[in-house]
Amino acid sequence: MRVRLLGLGLAAVVFAGTAACDEDLSTLAGPTPNLEPTFSSIQNEIFNTTDSSGRLACINCHNAAGAPFNGLNLTSAVSYGNLVGVASRGRPTVLRVAPGAPEDSYLVHKLDGRPSIVGTRMPRGTGPFLTAGQITIIRRWIELGAQNN
Amino acid sequence: MLLRVLLLLIVFAVALAPRAAEAQEPAAAPAVTVQVEREDTDADLNLSQPDFMVVTLPTTLRLPRFKSAFRVTHRFTRPLGQGDFGNLAEDFFGLDTGAVIGLEYRFGLARGWQAGIYRTSDRTIELFTQYNLWGQANRLIGLSVIASIDGTDNFTESYSPTLGAVISRELGTWGALYLEPIWVNNTNPLPSEVVDDNDTFMVGIGARIRIRPTLYLVGEVIPGTGFKPGVSHGTFGFEKRLGGHTFQANFSNGVGSTMGQIARGGIGDDNWYLGFSISRKFF
Numbered sequence: 001m002r003v004r005l006l007g008l009g010l011a012a013v014v015f016a017g018t019a020a021c022d023e024d025l026s027t028l029a030g031p032t033p034n035l036e037p038t039f040s041s042i043q044n045e046i047f048n049t050t051d052s053s054g055r056l057a058c059i060n061c062h063n064a065a066g067a068p069f070n071g072l073n074l075t076s077a078v079s080y081g082n083l084v085g086v087a088s089r090g091r092p093t094v095l096r097v098a099p100g101a102p103e104d105s106y107l108v109h110k111l112d113g114r115p116s117i118v119g120t121r122m123p124r125g126t127g128p129f130l131t132a133g134q135i136t137i138i139r140r141w142i143e144l145g146a147q148n149n
Numbered sequence: 150m151l152l153r154v155l156l157l158l159i160v161f162a163v164a165l166a167p168r169a170a171e172a173q174e175p176a177a178a179p180a181v182t183v184q185v186e187r188e189d190t191d192a193d194l195n196l197s198q199p200d201f202m203v204v205t206l207p208t209t210l211r212l213p214r215f216k217s218a219f220r221v222t223h224r225f226t227r228p229l230g231q232g233d234f235g236n237l238a239e240d241f242f243g244l245d246t247g248a249v250i251g252l253e254y255r256f257g258l259a260r261g262w263q264a265g266i267y268r269t270s271d272r273t274i275e276l277f278t279q280y281n282l283w284g285q286a287n288r289l290i291g292l293s294v295i296a297s298i299d300g301t302d303n304f305t306e307s308y309s310p311t312l313g314a315v316i317s318r319e320l321g322t323w324g325a326l327y328l329e330p331i332w333v334n335n336t337n338p339l340p341s342e343v344v345d346d347n348d349t350f351m352v353g354i355g356a357r358i359r360i361r362p363t364l365y366l367v368g369e370v371i372p373g374t375g376f377k378p379g380v381s382h383g384t385f386g387f388e389k390r391l392g393g394h395t396f397q398a399n400f401s402n403g404v405g406s407t408m409g410q411i412a413r414g415g416i417g418d419d420n421w422y423l424g425f426s427i428s429r430k431f432f
Contacts (some may be wrong), residue, residue, distance in 0.1 A: 021334060025343070140343040
């Protein structure tokens with residue numbers, strides 16, 4: 001009986017320990033440890049902020065003051081309306097962000113630097129670019145419906 | 150004469166008195182101990198379940214208390230279907246290539262309760278325990294519960310805990326069939342915030358069939374749901390029992406052998422890999 005209780009107790013410990021086993025999102029997010037798959041977080045951590053790797057904030061170029069690159073203003077007040085469900089200028093048949101479909105979203109293509117993009121990989125220049133982890137989190141936001149959250 | 154008889158009786162009484170006293174109290178203990186030892190059949194050879202594993206799935210074989218067993222596993226990383234037969238023969242059927250090697254040690258903590266450690270050369274360490282709720286002696290099936298946790302990079306990253314049950318049905322001395330519902334948590338290497346599935350529920354189906362007095366066929370297929378980027382793990386092989394040793398040669402559609410690795414699935418049904426396992430019981 002005591003052995004059974006010990007065994008069940010051990011199983012319970014393992015079961016309880018599962019909550020602590022998940023990988024840390026901040027590790028995946030790398031140079032932007034607070035990045036989460038929400039629009040507000042992406043706005044703050046990616047569009048607005050130059051991160052610790054030296055990757056430039058998007059709004060350095062994509063802003064209302066300068067000439068918005070390819071008509072894409074990513075400043076806080078207007079960025080969501082300029083991204084989600086809006087056709088890209090480079091490839092008008094592809095949406096900048098297609099809710100639920102990261103593979104069909106031009107934003108992801110530009111961040112990945114895929115051969116199909118018009119122009120250069122973003123952020124412009126020779127890098128640093130977004131890490132695979134950062135792009136994974138942005139993809140997840142799109143996958144979850146690209147909500148304005 | 151009467152005095153002599155009385156004296157003899159007193160001498161016998163004195164001589165036997167301690168033994169009589171022991172027989173009432175402490176002497177009962179050795180008698181019980183002997184009886185318990187006779188009932189403890191865990192060390193007996195079980196022809197249907199000669200080993201603690203089928204290939205990657207556990208059996209319901211009990212490890213005697215305070216006894217232990219050791220196992221070494223090899224999974225050669227060369228797909229057998231790569232190139233033509235000549236290429237395969239040049240690589241000596243995969244033996245010339247690298248392998249994922251695993252070392253396992255298990256120990257009987259109490260009657261029916263065992264625990265162990267298994268490390269593979271990809272630096273995954275698995276800690277496991279198994280408790281046998283009942284054997285098949287008076288029931289239709291044998292049943293064990295299992296719990297384990299494996300962690301990559303020498304148990305410093307990506308922990309995948311496992312809970313499951315092992316249901317066995319012995320076929321006389323002809324082998325045994327297994328059904329093993331197993332849940333593995335945190336199988337996806339990405340954080341749960343960015344993935345749909347971070348668990349895998351799988352049902353291991355296994356068999357060991359005794360085709361000769363000491364020769365067995367073994368096989369497993371482990372379909373699952375949840376996070377499983379690979380195909381359902383499958384393996385088959387043959388096994389030779391020799392005293393306390395078991396030698397097994399197997400063919401698998403992947404090189405995984407811990408619960409977390411199995412949950413993620415095999416590499417592909419077009420790729421089969423040669424492997425072998427050697428186990429040794431220390432009792």
